[in-house]
Amino acid sequence: MPNDATITMSERAGLRRARGLGSVSAIEAGVRCSHCRGTVPEGLTEEGSEEQFCCHGCRSAYRIIRSCGLDRYYRLRDMEAGGGVFAAPAPAGSGKYRAFDDPAFHALHCREVPGGLMTTDLVLEGIDCSACVWLLERLPSMSRGVVESRLDFRRSTLRVTWDPAAAALSSIAALLGSLGHRPHPARDTQARRVRTLEDRRAMVRLAVAGACAGNAMLFGVALYAGLFDWMDAGHVELMRWSSMAVTLVSLAWPGRVFFTSAWASLRAGTANLDVPIALALAAGGAWSVASTIRGDGEVYFDTLSVLVFLLLVGRFLQRRRQRWASDAVELLFSLTPTSARRVETDARGFQSVHDVAVEALRAGDVIEVRAGDSIPADGVVVSGESRVDRSLLTGESRPLAVAPGAAAAAGDVNIVSALRVRVTAAGEATRVGQLMRMVEECSRRKAPIVRFADRASVFFTYGMITAAGATLAAWLWMEPAHAVENAVALLVVTCPCALGLATPMALTVAIGRAAKLGLLIKGGDVIERLSVPGRVLLDKTGTLTHGRPAVVRWDGDDSIKQAVAALEAGSNHPIAMAMARDLGGEEMVLVRGEQTTGGGIRGRVGQLDVAVGSPAFIRSIGATDPIGYQGRAEAMALNGLTPVLVAVGGVVSAAAGLGDSARADSSRSIRDLERLGWEPWILSGDDPRVALGIGERVGVAPGRVLGGMSPEGKLETVRRFSATGPTVMVGDGVNDAAALAAAGVGVAVHGGAEASLAAADVYINSPGIAGVGHLIEGSRRTMRLIRTILVVSAAYNLTAGSIAAAGLMSPLIAALVMPASSLTVLTICFRSRTFGGGR
Amino acid sequence: MSVIYVIVPVAVLLAGAAVWAFLWAARQGQFDDLDTPARRVPLDDD
Numbered sequence: 001m002p003n004d005a006t007i008t009m010s011e012r013a014g015l016r017r018a019r020g021l022g023s024v025s026a027i028e029a030g031v032r033c034s035h036c037r038g039t040v041p042e043g044l045t046e047e048g049s050e051e052q053f054c055c056h057g058c059r060s061a062y063r064i065i066r067s068c069g070l071d072r073y074y075r076l077r078d079m080e081a082g083g084g085v086f087a088a089p090a091p092a093g094s095g096k097y098r099a100f101d102d103p104a105f106h107a108l109h110c111r112e113v114p115g116g117l118m119t120t121d122l123v124l125e126g127i128d129c130s131a132c133v134w135l136l137e138r139l140p141s142m143s144r145g146v147v148e149s150r151l152d153f154r155r156s157t158l159r160v161t162w163d164p165a166a167a168a169l170s171s172i173a174a175l176l177g178s179l180g181h182r183p184h185p186a187r188d189t190q191a192r193r194v195r196t197l198e199d200r201r202a203m204v205r206l207a208v209a210g211a212c213a214g215n216a217m218l219f220g221v222a223l224y225a226g227l228f229d230w231m232d233a234g235h236v237e238l239m240r241w242s243s244m245a246v247t248l249v250s251l252a253w254p255g256r257v258f259f260t261s262a263w264a265s266l267r268a269g270t271a272n273l274d275v276p277i278a279l280a281l282a283a284g285g286a287w288s289v290a291s292t293i294r295g296d297g298e299v300y301f302d303t304l305s306v307l308v309f310l311l312l313v314g315r316f317l318q319r320r321r322q323r324w325a326s327d328a329v330e331l332l333f334s335l336t337p338t339s340a341r342r343v344e345t346d347a348r349g350f351q352s353v354h355d356v357a358v359e360a361l362r363a364g365d366v367i368e369v370r371a372g373d374s375i376p377a378d379g380v381v382v383s384g385e386s387r388v389d390r391s392l393l394t395g396e397s398r399p400l401a402v403a404p405g406a407a408a409a410a411g412d413v414n415i416v417s418a419l420r421v422r423v424t425a426a427g428e429a430t431r432v433g434q435l436m437r438m439v440e441e442c443s444r445r446k447a448p449i450v451r452f453a454d455r456a457s458v459f460f461t462y463g464m465i466t467a468a469g470a471t472l473a474a475w476l477w478m479e480p481a482h483a484v485e486n487a488v489a490l491l492v493v494t495c496p497c498a499l500g501l502a503t504p505m506a507l508t509v510a511i512g513r514a515a516k517l518g519l520l521i522k523g524g525d526v527i528e529r530l531s532v533p534g535r536v537l538l539d540k541t542g543t544l545t546h547g548r549p550a551v552v553r554w555d556g557d558d559s560i561k562q563a564v565a566a567l568e569a570g571s572n573h574p575i576a577m578a579m580a581r582d583l584g585g586e587e588m589v590l591v592r593g594e595q596t597t598g599g600g601i602r603g604r605v606g607q608l609d610v611a612v613g614s615p616a617f618i619r620s621i622g623a624t625d626p627i628g629y630q631g632r633a634e635a636m637a638l639n640g641l642t643p644v645l646v647a648v649g650g651v652v653s654a655a656a657g658l659g660d661s662a663r664a665d666s667s668r669s670i671r672d673l674e675r676l677g678w679e680p681w682i683l684s685g686d687d688p689r690v691a692l693g694i695g696e697r698v699g700v701a702p703g704r705v706l707g708g709m710s711p712e713g714k715l716e717t718v719r720r721f722s723a724t725g726p727t728v729m730v731g732d733g734v735n736d737a738a739a740l741a742a743a744g745v746g747v748a749v750h751g752g753a754e755a756s757l758a759a760a761d762v763y764i765n766s767p768g769i770a771g772v773g774h775l776i777e778g779s780r781r782t783m784r785l786i787r788t789i790l791v792v793s794a795a796y797n798l799t800a801g802s803i804a805a806a807g808l809m810s811p812l813i814a815a816l817v818m819p820a821s822s823l824t825v826l827t828i829c830f831r832s833r834t835f836g837g838g839r
Numbered sequence: 840m841s842v843i844y845v846i847v848p849v850a851v852l853l854a855g856a857a858v859w860a861f862l863w864a865a866r867q868g869q870f871d872d873l874d875t876p877a878r879r880v881p882l883d884d885d
Contacts, residue, residue, distance in 0.1 A: 129878075130878040130879075133875060133878045133879055134879070137879070150875075151875055152871075152872045152874075152875055153872070153874045153875040153878055154872065154874040154875070155872075196868075196871055199871065200865050200866065200868070200870070200871070203865050203870050204861075204862055204865050207858065207861045207862075207865070208858055208862075211854055211857065211858045211861075214854075215850075215851065215854050232841070234841070234844075235841065235843060238843065238844060238847060239847075242847055242848075242851060245851065246851065246854075320873075
């Protein structure tokens, strides 16, 4: 059985990191924060102190945890994650959670429980390890008034029971916020309630089928023992009637799903896999009941009830696996606000702001969004200027400037100052709401191979009926007494158990293994589509490249690199940081640096007077240019690079070109893709020359590099390619969501996981395209495995069917062979290497 | 009259009772969350 806990952990960690909920990206060195393990900015380190904090939020979270005697949290966390970075708490604004005390909020989200207590479900951000479970379930010892807290890890939902007389919910919410787990009221959507009930029913069916199978097997063993030894006729009767009783329960209760599904499919004029299953169950059941009543003939009760149980186990596991994508997006929906501040104008023209539930918002309403709040609906900014954080939807971590006329989406966080927004869509009509519905629909999609199994089942059904009919006819002619018996034995023994169990199981196991490698695959159909080679379209920025500037060309004396790096190390401009990182080596002492706003920096490094900056800056300080570096800088600019000139002692002596550099592993990954038979293409929104340059570096033929593509252009290209063959689009999910969705398989690399998952079929939680090769290789192995299994089960059915047709199949042999075939198939599933097998 | 005629029905009834207990627990929602228990750190509170 796949280890679900482990799968969930890696999935969750991936989602969290990608969502960037307060967490910091890769950390190389430096002083680590005592709370979140992120790097402490240089100005904030405290000399000689053992406790270091990167921000005020971390400091207060650390204090709370320490003062409640819960320091073990840190040890647990480090043990589990081995040094990752954790959610940094957002500083809690005073009164930020005031809405949690509103009677309307209580009426909507809270329930009274006996003893004068209240209970509510809160969706928390940043839940990613066991230590979180440990800490949050100890909430009663941190906050007076909290009686109980239980965390549902998979859904990131904390059920809090508290005493309203001793504490306000807002204070509990503020405490959670200052621990780094910002609470949001859980939206108990209709869809989730329905799913929970379905899950319970599936669990109950599984349990009943298991109990019946176990008991029927006990009776069966007694009967088989009686075959070899003497058994009292009365005892035989007792065993047969008892096993009939439990098997009828199994067929009528959990087994009913096969009959209803088969009936529905027959009425629709097709035959799914449930038809042959139902046929075998019905024929075997009817014959066995008749034999029991007559007191003569074979019974197959144990085989039938084990069959029902095994088939249900397969379906149950498959169902659980499909859950996570919809859970992740539902979580996203819960993170959008539940209340809005609507601006209302009264008859005299006075404007006032009222708190209303989001459900009450209509298109055309104007709402006010304060700094620090999330935007509750999709809309257009009508007044105010600010910056918004879109990471929830797009994964873009840089805040975006917005001004009147700009679009805003539900879930965006307003950072700087208040905005007024005219609502264009609210509730489930928002982008987040639509994403949710899309993921829900996609998870119901059936893999073609499963559909193939469904198609095969039509032939299977005909084959079974024909074979049974032929057996019946042949035996009626030769020996009429055994005719019906042998036909029934054939039907029971060729029941496509292995077929029905194996395909979904192989896909389930493969998807689970992939998740452990950080490849989150939305459905089994993706695996099948990835197994036939075609074209891979790779986005450039952030996928093949780092997505940040780096020094890609250096024209000039290498000996001054050190000095430039030393000078630039003092600046926090992105270009300066890139130069300091890429040119630096040993430390050089900077004597005096002076940054000017004109696009450059000048200072003394050791004995040298160094100036670094844009060509205009270097010109403005009056540096002479005997070698003509200004001209080279212009050439670099034409090639899509950002030119930077260096003047030493008033003479221009080097030119550097900054651009987005290719990832170190990109060219190897591209070769891997070619080895697997795929044809790599580059699609880039950047200047064609830049795209060509990158293509050359990573080894993609110039004819397959398409630069200067708009998002619409990408979409068009993907559509055109998809029409002629298998097409995989790989992007970071930020601005190519449409192309990802249109491709045969969309692979999102390292963007916002939830948003990417809605558009893409696969989400890879590590940067770069190395994962794409693993994905394709694993998919190919999985499909080979499935074909093997199909062949094995077909061979089994042929053999067992011939034995039954020859009249040699006894219930004992059927009872041994049926589970043996299922076990063979399951062993093949779990033992074979699919994802991660090559390393 | 063999004792097995009593024992077997009793065993079936016991199995029925176990199934009933499971149904009760499932309907209470005790199996709704199958992931968190695995992550509850088994440490005594000291």
